[in-house]
Amino acid sequence: MRGAIVGAALIMGLLVLAVLPHRDPLAPDIDHGLTAVGAPLPPSADSPLGTDHLGRDVWARVCAGAGTSLEIATLSTLLALLLGLAVGLTAGYAGGAVDNALMRLVDLVLAFPFLLLAILLAALLREANLASSNGPVVLTLGVVGWTTIARVIRGKTLSLARSEYVTAARALGGSPWRIIVRHVLPNVAGIVIVVAALGFAQNLLAESVLSYLGLGPPPPAPTWGRMLYEGRVYYRTAPWLSIAPGIAIVTAVVGFNLLGEGLRDLLDPRARGPKARPR
Amino acid sequence: MSGASILRRLAWTALVVWFVVTATFAMTLAIPADPAKALLGPHATPEAVERVRAYYCLDKSFIEEYGCYVSRIAHADLGESFRSKRPVRAIIAARIWPTVQLALAAILLQLLVGVPLGLLAAARKNRWPDHAANLVGLLGQSAPTFFVGTLLLYLFAYRFGWFPIGGYGSGLVGRLAHLVLPAATLATVGVAYYARVVRSELVEALEEDYVRTARAKGLSERTVLVRHALRNALGPLVTLVGLDLGLLLGGAVVTEYIFAWPGLGREVLQAILDVDLPLILGVVLVSAIAIAVANLVVDIVYMWIDPRLRG
């Protein structure tokens, strides 16, 4: 329980960061934001985290990055949720052969290495040149991440489908859709929040990896992952370029992990199966 | 463990392999570029282009192209890399052993560090070692791999000079020296899961009846912990190892890049940036098959140890 509260607090902090007023994080300031020879400026009274390699205020980018990174993670998690809910509810409610088939499908998708698939998709989508800047990344993460959600939801739905309420409602002849919405969804909501939080954390990390490899949203997008990508080579002369977004990422991920796990312990203390994270 | 269940698992694995093959084939169709031109380059003669198109059955129907593809896979012909024109099979064969070494080393480290950590946490449940272990695990889980990797590289290879900066190394000692940091980077993420599994199983086991009985019989607490309870954790640990093997065989892309480790991950990263389709798809295929096989092995091992535990 305590973990969940700490997690929530961290997340609140990040949201505050996202709405704080700050300087323009996008426009390079090569004339004044860099030293005479073109190096980033160190932290100063004027600029608490210094500037990056294009003269942009790092603090501003971290704040703006909160917005962008969280937006990407939110959208991709929502996408994954939608897909996962659709598959999981169907499988759990219908049971039998349909359940079998859908779960086998999930297993098959899981057969592909997550990161590899994400990188592949991101690269292909980039080549296909989609108009929006965040689209490819969101799509990639959503499409790759729905499987765990589907599995968890299916499990819960299966047990709910056998409950008295649902059996009665079915006997009364209600449409499956209404039954799901009235009886299953409210009870699944708790679990959904948990997997959403954990999935969010995973997507946040995955976006930073994609950006680090240069496959994330194109410049001048201020995502934390991209900041790590751009600041990477400065780790000896301007470590603040990497430390700031790095801490931000870790904080956000820790926050969501704590929240998710705290909520899960609350709702279902026994449901702690082994799960490894792709790297 | 019945022969029937093994057969079922084998059949399932075969299905997974077939699915992966088909899915990678579907991906080749989705690419707009002309594979023949991409393979031969911009100055190719029309005859050469024709030859390649015929070889890959590009001019025939979907079904025939698919059949072509499957039969090539069955002959272990994964095509040629667009960039280097070498057979994909040869490239993968050259790169797979380093990735396997890295995967095994990472798993070993995870076990060596995670299990004792979990034991400690369970034995001192809810006291500070437990919380500290939890925190370490949480941080390790939440930090991006490239963050950890760069940190380890800078500190232990460059600053302290204890390990080489990158590369593969030769000879047993050299190889081990080059292996430590990348394996440690990968292990940082997984330690948390292993420790947590061990801790939770131990905590449960400590409450089991037979442990109480053993205590009553006067066996030392240490023996009780290690012997009886640890065996319970074996099952979930095996599952984790299996999952990990699969994931790591998918190529620890970022880690291999940072440490210049010549494995599949680095190879495929370069291939993806170059849009070198045959190589990308070859690696995806091989990784997915490796994962399926690893899962199969894990299931079989689990079935083997399971009746003895839970009987």
Place this chain on the structure above:
Amino acid sequence: MKRLLLILIAAACSAPDRGPHWRAGTSTTPHDGGTLRFSTKDTLRTLDPAIAYDDVSPPILHAIFDTLVDYEPARAGDPTSGLAIVPRLAERWEIAPDGRTYHFWLRAGIAYEDGKPIVAADFKTSLERVLGMPDSPFGQYLTPLDGAADVIAGKATTCAGIEVIGDRELVFHLANPDATFLYVLAMTFSAPLRADHLAAVGDQMYRHPLASGPYMLESWDEGQRIMLRRNPHYVDPARAHLARIEMLESIPSDTQFLMFERGELDTAERLTSPDTLWLREQPAWQPFVHDRATMNAYGIRMNVRVKPFDDRRVRQALNYALDKQHAVKLLNGGAVPSHGLLPPGMFGRDDTLAPYPHDPAKARALLSEAGYPHGFDVDYVTINDEEAEKLAASYQADFGEVGVRTHITILSVPAFASAIGRPDGPPFSYDGWVGDFPDPANFLDVRFHSRMIANENSNNVSFYANPELDALLDRARAETDRAARAAMYHRAERILYDDAPWVWDFHRAMTEVTQPYVRGYEPHPVWGRDYTSTWLDDKVPR
């Protein structure tokens, strides 16, 4: 336990000694032996000189293959050195007064790595191979030869313009005089190859070179490491002091520098921006830092057939909108603003032409005149390279100031190359040109002559066709009087300056740092990293 932690923290916080670990070598005569180790962040694709056309292969291929002529070595402190042509496999040559016949006499004793002698016929074999190879990008350089066009078109297998006289004499017959021909013969693809070797290796030529130069292939773990060793049959000991040359592939730039500092590499180039800046502030390293201007030009290329770039005023406006000091700063002083393609020091460059000044007001005025008072939106395409992305962000800001709103798209290098080379591809993109040889024809003809326009993989990626310029370039190429040639290229530069098919930005220099015991090395204006005369002194710890 706590003490250990404290020690570790103290060690981590203390500044490491990042100076050279060795003293400068002081021997006066070159030593033989040792292995020179360096790295690249890319990978080597092929060792076939007829195909290799990138910036990874020159250090390796130039060590393996010798050609009839070569460039003199570069001399430290003399930025104009390194461009003169000197004999290599040829002993001497005579050019007929009409400029259409080149007669070469081969040096005595030249041999391949297997000891067999290099004979004149081998040059014919390798050149005809290049002409007949559709994959080779070098066929176009041989078109001045009689009969070359027929071989390229597949109508003939031998080139009439290459005449072999015995084992030691070679005569080239050109259809028209061509000032660039000697330079072409210095390019690595014209290295001799024996017919029996080609037949034996078949399509494995990419990893079975036949060395005619000071070094030969010892081993190649593709994508990982290539090792060369001295060619025992090489005749010139001054170019083969090292016993081995080793190149590691796929090493990121920052890792390269870490390895260099630790002594695991003998030389490092293409340092990251922070490493370059740090290096310049280290007095201890200054004697070992080599800066050299190489032949290149970078900027933004526009497809002049596509709106709005078909209007000259728009193109000029973009030139006025760009602040070239930004690139200089972003590249840490390793760049020089440009007014055109020809780099400083190149023959035929009009040094009186100043780069477009940064004048946003003028840019806006021109845009208004052209009918874009509120600017316009455009997609800027660039490659997935950190520097290119940095420049892209800077361009975006500069153009945004005058109302041109750019959206940045990043593509991988192969995707970029194939997208750009087509008339219907992205009209506004990053571009750079690294010269093959130090002659304006290699710059201006390739990029702006209308005959270089193709529908796929066009070299003239601006799709710029100006008959006046074409005629000028054609005449200049065949002109034998140097002063007249220079005047023609001056005119050509001015035409291109006014027509502005590019947004001209900068020329860049290369910076390389070597360990104190590396001697006899100077980066070359044409070859870049060229280790053929390098030698390793004793390693005396500091």
